[in-house]
Amino acid sequence: MAYVEVDCPASVKKQLAKVFEESLRTTVPDEPDVVPSIDPCAANKAGVKFADYQCNNAMGLFAKMKGKQTGFKGPQAVGQAIRNNLPQSEMIESCSVAGPGFVNIVLSKKWIAQRLERLLIDGIDKWAPQLGVKTVLVDFSSPNIAKEMHVGHLRSTIIGDTLARMFEFSRVETLIRRNHLGDWGTQFGMLIAHLFDTYPNPEDFTEAAIGDLQAFYKASKVRFDNDPEFKLRAQQSVVQLQSGEEKYHNAWQQICDISKAEFEKVYQRLGVLLEARGESYYNDLIPPTLERLDKLGLIEEDDGARVIFVEGANIPIIAVKRDGGFNYSSTDLAALWYRLNVENVEWNIYVTDVGQWQHFDMVFKAFRRAGWLPNDENEFPKCTHVGFGLVLGEDGKRFRTRSSETVRLVELLDEAKRRCKASLLERDAVKDWSEEEIEKTAEAVGYGAVKYADLRINRLTNYTFSFDQMLNDKGNTAVYLQYAHARICSIMRKSGKDIEEIKKNGNIVLDHEDERALGLHLIQFPEVFEESLTNLLPNVLCEYLYNLTEIFTKKFYTNCQVVGSPEETSRLLLCEATVTVMRQCFHLLGIEPVYRL
Ligand code: ARG
16 A cells, blocks of 8 residues: 555656755755745736746755755855756756855746657647546435435536546546435335335336426425325335335335436436446445444444444544434445445545535544554545535525525536527528537537636635626637637647648747747646646646637737738648647546537
8 A cells, every 4th residue: 555656757847856866966966855846827916927937946956954064155155066966968948046055947948849749740639647446436326216416416417527638538447337326215215105105007107107306306395294004115115125115115216217318418418437336236235344343443433323433523424323223324334345345446526516525524434443454544545525516596595596495407418408598599600510519519508618617726725606707708708718729729720730740840940039938838837737637727727728728819820820921831730739738638527519600
């Protein structure tokens, strides 16, 4: 068991770190543990950057070496020495020392150009980092059967899918996209009892007959709350179901199938793949898991319930309820045991609202107490709860539709598409488009907008759902990004050149400062991606993509003529590199790019 290293050879930051590592070994041979600290330079208030990267080791080193006879007069001198001891590197154009020893690094534009040429030849997969874990499981979406799939589940679906796509790009050997469906629990008692009353003949019970399962759920709940006789039958039905009575089991299965078909419509629209394994799967695993925990002395009696106390929480995990039944926590204990021991998962990721943080924290702590997870949270195998904030309506309250019902997700996605289609049809440009192209484009832009609006903000914060905002073609929205992408495609089409041909012998030259700025941003994709992945923060990738689009549109494209200019070949290659990186970002965010708009 160890920490996991991310191997990211394409990261500029890591390559620079290697060069500076050599210098540090010569500069301070008595400090062998010092790790190069390299960061991209931030722009000052006026938006000016003095260099591309900087090495920040001098100050810390000088402080550390105080009192030793090193001969350095101050941090500036340490910085100067780091600079002077740098080995020859084709990456670096020039270095200078500023302030208290910062070494400012200007990259060679020739080297940047070469990196881009390689990207075009080798493909972007070569830029993927390699994560040193074999098996990752992302537990996401996970709605509850028959109850509504609400906007919280939509967030989980969108964020979880992007994380899964990020792991996939990082060549994780086994990636499990797990739908931990809420398909078990006492609610099935009332659903089944209501079902038998409504459809005495089981053949009549079909998706078409039942229509809306949520309404069905509500109706049964009303009876359960108001009719004691029904309530009793519902409770008996739970017992029948749990003892495996066929008629009850079949009814349960039917309800699950209808519900899953409804969820599938959402997944299909979003292009999300999931492997369903619901709570019911772990039913038989609960008793042995609890027995193991009991043997280790973790289970205690508390007011008739069987509980596990963990450090730092004032309430225990309820492993067995007072009535002897199991609950959400019992299932998660068994499921985690299964994931660690049968599926051999090294990194277990749970994507739910932040409200469930404590639940997961307690489960992980119980596993640490049992010695089933390493004490150091950063060591593998590890578990991470990826939390997210609430979805708010434009009124700042929990997102609801006007009738104050929770929003139906299929309708929400249809609405995004409908609005996109309407604004497409207003444009002259679509006059010659086929119906199919209009549909496809409206879907790509509409669903993409819903996803991007969610992903671009830090997931821990609440987010306001607004069609007007997310479908605005000017702000930081997927619509804006799609327009930019389509525009680049159109520039390239207009040139009439075959980009595959140009790729073979063409060179990229970055003489104009805006060409260079674009090139530099492009080659920073690997390190930004790595940051986004290791912190499980898709918004980092979104910000990168937005900035890329801004640099292309507001700098490069505004100041550097492409078609018909003497630099046409090089600039077309830069366009191609830009769309290559953009499309990879789109892919990771689950957005389908459009090629004309
Ligand atoms: N069904 C739960 C809910 O709707 C989410 C399940 C998350 N995954 C888990 N292993 N508990 O809130």
